[in-house]
Structure formats: structure tokens, C-alpha cells
Amino acid sequence: MAVMTYREALNAALREEMERDPDVFLMGEEVAEYDGAYKVSKGLLAQFGSRRVVDSPISELGFTGLCVGASMAGLRPVVEFMTFNFAFLAIDQVINSAAKMLYMSDGQFPMPIVFRGPTGAALQLSAQHSIACETYYLHSPGVKVVTPATPADAKGLLKASIRDDDPVAFMEGELLYNFKGEVPDDEDFVIPLGVADLKREGSDVSIITHGKMVHVAMQAAAKLEKAGIGADVLDLRTLRPLDVDAILASVRKTNRAVYVEEGWSYVGVGAQIVATIQEESFDDLDAPVLRVTQADIPMPYAKNLEIMAKPNADRVVEACNKVLYRR
């Protein structure tokens, strides 16, 4: 075990997988000579050269499509988006090409490719740089969606994503890059996609979440504990494939659930989770499932408004109290 930042964990995963498989290459804006807009690719150009660590022009649709084509032909590209907010320009190639290629060719073209970069809000980046983009990718069959919350998960899940034969939208967080944690050194440390992580156990309420909001949920659970309430905190880690069994196991224990997500509520990730819970475990519920999300507005710039717009621990506590019918 070594203590490292989330950024360093991603870097280690990229380095190890590029050492392991000569078909893995990294392409994106500023990944090479600048050493990465967020330094995730630091040192990779020096180690692997410009054939495998490639600065692209600012052409999201173009370089994404190029990498999808390279994957079709047998390589294993890792595409870095400076943020998933910029990937709206590229999403046609993700959905219409990458996600559908295997199916519409009836299995002839597996599509090993990772699209990675930060999603969601950082600090005061305002409307066009703050969208939590998970739901856009989740909607489409054929794409896996991975949202690591910790350095260990960042490493283990990125390695699994690069080794996977399907397109993976691997969503990080600008505010997570400096987050430190223990990470196994083993170069075969791989976390399988589709396995949730129960971060904390309690018997009164289930707080289910993913990505950056795991940390908000943990803060909320600590506050609830002081009030004598035990909360499960379930980190889904991957949103497709989804660990339905882990969700249902927690709900069947606590009979109450709150979903926390950084994005908007309307047709958001939580809407899917609520649908799953009510379909498969309706009789286990003692209260409606509530969601804590971003306010239903484009992200404002002003600091006070931004704070008001984002989910926070107090709001999660409040939602938990509501499903517990506590004041």
C-alpha cells in the first residue's frame, strides 16, 4: 500500500496499462507536452513518446471519432476529455459509433476504448464547465459508466476499464484529483466493473451515491451518527453495469433510502435507482425514496449561489430525516 493522490493513482493506472499492452495509447488535448491539463498524464510522454501519448487539436468530435475508429481496427485507445463538458461535441461518436458498433455489426467489432476526464462542478466554473454528465452516457445501452470516488478505486477501476472490451465513460472529478488515500501497489490490482462498495454500515437508512458525492454522503453519515442514526453509505462505483443486488440488500436492511448525486434530478441517475428499488423491493420500503441533487438550474457563478445550487451534507441529513419521518 502506498498513500497517493487520486491524480497519481490515475497516472499509475495509465502507466502500468501502457507498459502492459503496446496497443494502449492516450490521446487528448494537452496530454503530452503540457503534461496534462490536470497533470493526470504527467511523465507519460517522456516514458512512452509521442506515438503513444498524443496531443490532439481542439477537435473533440474528430479525435473521439478517430479513437473509435482505431478501436474498431484493434487498438485500445484512452481518450482524455479536458472535461466531459467539452465532450458534448463528441457524444455523437460515443453514442452513434462506439456504443452501437458491436450490436449493429452483430458482434464483429468489440470496442475497447476509454473516454475519461472530469465531470461535474469544481469551484465557480459556472454554467458551461460544471455539468455532471453521467446521465447522458448512461441512457445508451453499450456504454459502461464508471465513477471512482477514491484513489484506490481510481486506479483499480481505470485498469479494469482499459482492459475491458467495451466503451467505458470513466468520469473523474476536478475536486477529487488532490484527494489522498491508500492504493495497492500490485500491478494486477483491478476492481471489476459492476461491484458496489459499502463504505459504512448502519441499519436505519441507506444513502446510495456515486463519484464525488460519496464524500458528501460520508460527512452526512457522520452527522447522523451523532444524532443516533446509523446509515449505510453505498458507493455504486460503476453506474453501468449496476450492482442491483447491493442496492437491494441495503434497502432490505434499512427500508429507507436517499440517493445523492451531483447532477440534476430530472431523469438523473437517482431516477433510475429509484425505479429499480420500487420495482424490485417495493414491499421493503417504509418511506418514499428521496433524492438530493443539484438545483434544477444551470450552475451560477456567484459563490453563494453556487453553494446553494450544490448538494451538501446538511441537505443529505435533512433528506434522511424526512425518510425516517423525523423532524
Add this chain to the structure above:
Amino acid sequence: MAQTKTKRKAGEPADAFEQFGVSPELALELLREMLLYRRFEEKAEEGYAIGKIGGFCHLHIGQEGVAAGSIKPLRTEDYVISAYREHTQALAKGVKPGSVMAELYGRATGASGGKGGSMHIFDRDVRFMGGHGIVGGQVPLATGIAWKIKYREEDLVVVCYMGDAAVNQGGFHEALNMAAVWELPAIYVVENNHYGMGTAFRRVSLTDMIEKASPYGIPATSVNGQDVLATYAHFRDLAEAVRNGGGPRFVDVETYRFRGHSMSDPVSGTYRPKDEVDQKTHEEDPIVMLRERLFDGGHLDQAGLEAMDTEAREAAREAADFADASPPPGPEALYANVWAEINPHGRLNFDGRGESPWR
């Protein structure tokens, strides 16, 4: 096809075979292939009319010279990728006629197992990379295939077809820029039939087609796609240059679509004059043009032509019979191949099928 004899153009050498370096034997082979493409597409037209083929169906009739002339010089290992008017390009690259027709019919024996349809024909074995339905979407993909060729230091090329409308898409420009910067072995081919669906190219572009790649420093050439010998010679030379590290090329292939945009569009439509369609159909049919040359050179007679045509009709009929006799995909195909492993997400949510989820 029209039976009118095409006059030899003034100044054209008596022997076009010699001029283009194409032997009469190879020319006969090109004629045989174009006849197959024509009869195949007519059979597809018929299949659509009788309800065997559904969805969108875009025929290549009139543009056969482009597919035959540009794919014939390629190697089996070279890649071809196209848009949604791709039936004959698939045939040219080596996909079996029965496999293409069965795909149009939506059958399990189709090139894409009946899951792709007319617009999504794939055959990995002969490196036919689709069949893509978003205008211009295949251009970045082709660039990525070229990237792989260069990455692996292979002695190959990718040929990417697109219609004239695709050059107004952003992805075209982004992809050509990268291909140029990284000197990728791609040949971008505009099958310029002058209409993007019903929109004449001149109405949506102030600059000529030949200029579209020049901002990126990619050499551009033009060739008459109705003249299959000229097209063949052009692509033979281009493929050689690109294969030898010459970087990408852009080719404006002048051609004409003898049918509507798709099966729902009448032959001339409201957007192009009937006179224009008649003139092109009668004077610039690629099959007639080659046939006349072969007649003139004494390499083919009427009986020989009829034998070849019978063979083509027979192959098209066999393809349709094969498709018709093939089963549709089984119910197990519905959820197969969404992911590379078995898709566990038939159970993601109840979708109106099967047992209740709370069972």
C-alpha cells in the same frame, strides 16, 4: 440500362485500355462486377417494392463505376468504410451477395446478422468496416483506422467514401486536419452525385468540391466516376502513393445517382430536372460507357455481353433466394452483443417482457 450507343468523345484515343493501363481482361472483369452491382440493386429495389426489405434503402444505381474502379486496385487487407449507400461497395470489397441481400432482408444470415440493415453492413473478414448512418460520421472513424495502420507500421490504406453533403459536416474538417498533420494513409473519396438528398451542392457551398481539402494541405484530385477505367487507373496510382507513406489524399469523384435519394424519393424528385436525369442516365451510364469501349475494341460482342448479364441476374436472384430462405434472427439475438460479454441487463428494468420483477 440504356441501349443507346455512347459516342466516343473527341480527342479520346482509340484504345482507352492502353491509355489507362487496364488490360481488356481486367476491363471485362470490371464490367462483370458492375453488371452484378446493377442487377443486385435492381433486385433490392424489387425486394423493397414487395415488402421484403424495410426501413431506409439507398440504391447505388448509376454510381457503380466508383465502387468497381476504386476498390479493384486495393488489397484484401486494405480497409474500406462508407456511409449508408454502401451495398455495392460491400460487394466490391468481397462481401458475398447473399450476405448483403440477407442483411437487407433482416435475416440471421446477413452480414450483420440482420441487426444492421441496409445502412449498417459490416464484414470484418474482408475489412469492410460499415455502413454508417450519420452523414460524415465515418470520416473520423476512417482516420482512426488509418491511425492504426500507421501505429502498427502496416503496408495498408483505408478508403473512406462519403457523399458530397458530408463535406459540410464539422467532423469531416476535424478528421482531415488530423490526417494531414499526422500523415495518415487514408484516401477520402467524395462520391459527388451533386445532391445531398434533395439539396444541390451548389446551394450549400460557395467553393468547389476540389477545394475542400486544400485548407489542410491534402492533395486533391478529380476523376470521372462514370468512366470506370479512368477511376481504376486513378485509384491504382493513389493507393500506391498513399501506401508508400505519401500521406492522405482527397478525391472528388464525379458521378450521378440514377435513382431517388432513397426508395421513398422518386427518380427525379422535385429538386432536379427530369431532363438532367434523362441526359445523365442515357449518356453517362458507367456500364454502357465501358461496354461500348469493349465492343469498339473487339473485346466483347453482344452474345458475350448477354452471357455476362445473365450471370449477373442469376447471381442477384440467387442472393435474393438465399435471403428469402434464411430465417430471421432468433429471439436470443435481441440482447446479444450489446456488450462484449453476455449482457446481464435484460434485467436492468422491467420493460414489459417476462415475469414481474418482484416475483
